[in-house]
Amino acid sequence: MTVTRRMTPPERYAFGASVRPLLVPKHDPCGMLRDGEFWLSVRTPEGPAALHLARAAGDLIATGHGPGATWVVDRADAIAGLRDDLTGFDEMAAGNPLVSRLAKTFAGVRLPATGQVFPRLLRAILEQKVTGKEAHRSYRAICRHFGEPAPGPADLVLPPDPAAIAASAYWVFHPFGVEQRRTQALLRAAAVAARLDRCADPAEATTRMTALPGIGPWTAAEVVRYAFGDPDAVSVGDFHIPNTVAWALAGEARGTDERMLELLEPFRGHRGRVCDLFALGGIGAPKFGPRMPVRSFARF
Incomplete structure (x- = not known):
């Protein structure tokens, strides 16, 4: 099944910069952005689907493939x-x-909203307390292990089925570089994934996610920012963002979560958007000390 829709983006719309955060850097088994075309595989309530987005004469053309084509095209904007x-x-x-x-x-950079909680929660849990390189390596391995072929011609896999993850023993994830603590958080989240997907708004989703052991405000904010397009989601507990905010807004080289929230208060409603702007602009506090080393839990 194939469904197509033509959309008119706003003036100066930055297509690539807007959709790029939906993909794991360098290679994402569930999506890609190449030559101005974007692909994303999803599990919809109507079945598996793949969404293709491309610019055409100033418009944006959305094409859905698979049983969930109508659902994903309706949400393409x-x-x-x-x-x-x-x-x-x-x-x-x-x-x-x-x-x-x-x-x-x-x-022109706009905040996407996928309506998909669990795929982003999978990624956010894997990114807890490790380097991005480690987390993304684990994400790719898990997607390849649990993935099923997505509809369409892009050779993608579907995001892992939460039921398949929930039914797995924790040691299954060890070769993927994920230790028991993060694995247990992932298994708990997978067990209630359907309930999380029914959340009506970021506040409800945050409440339900943070009620699960192993999921705190940082993880929840990373999820609702892109599942719901929440421009106010601030990643409290992040290693870098408090320092960035303190440096950008007050000239202070180091900041705490409390100081970050104090400085962002005038932007309430768009606090997460301000943090994103600092990242887009390459704003960062001075760096002191060594970088976090890249490890492999699979070798422990």
């Missing part, structure tokens, strides 16, 4: 970031010269 609501943000940004400049420079 949200996945592309076209439902992102920037109401009031320009007025907030005007109060800070740096934020105002970044908001103008990256005005």
Whole structure:
């Protein structure tokens, strides 16, 4: 089954920068962004699907493949970031010269909303307390192990079925570089994945996720930012972001979560968007000390 839809993006819309955060860097078995075309595989309530997005004469063409084609095409505008609501943000940004400049420079970057909680939760749990390189290596291995071929011509796999993950023993994940603590959090999340997908908004999803042992505010924020397109989601507990915010907004080389939230308060409603702008602009606090080493739990 194939379904097509034509959409008109806003002026200066930055297609690649808007959808790129939905993919694991370098290689994602469940999606790709190549030559101005974007692919994403999803498990929808109507069955498996693959979404293709491409620019055409100023418009954005969405094509869905598979039994869930209608569902994913109906949501294509949200996945592309076209439902992102920037109401009031320009007025907030005007109060800070740096934020105002970044908001103008990256005005075309929109926040996507996939409507898919568990795939993002899988990635966020794997990213807990390890380097991005380690986490992404584990993510690729898990997707390849549990993945099933996605519809369409892009040679993708579907995101892992939560039921298959929930039915697995924790030691299955050890060769993928995931230790018991993160694996147990993942198994708990997989067991209630259907309930999480029924959450009506970021607040409900955050409450349900953080009620699970091993899932805290950092993980929940990483999920709702892209599953619901929540522009206010702040990754409290992040290793770098408090320092970045303190440096960008107050010239302080180091910051705590409390200081970060204090400085972001004038941007409430768009606090996560401000953090994203700092990342897009390459803003970072001075670095001191060695970097976190890359390890392999599979060798322990």
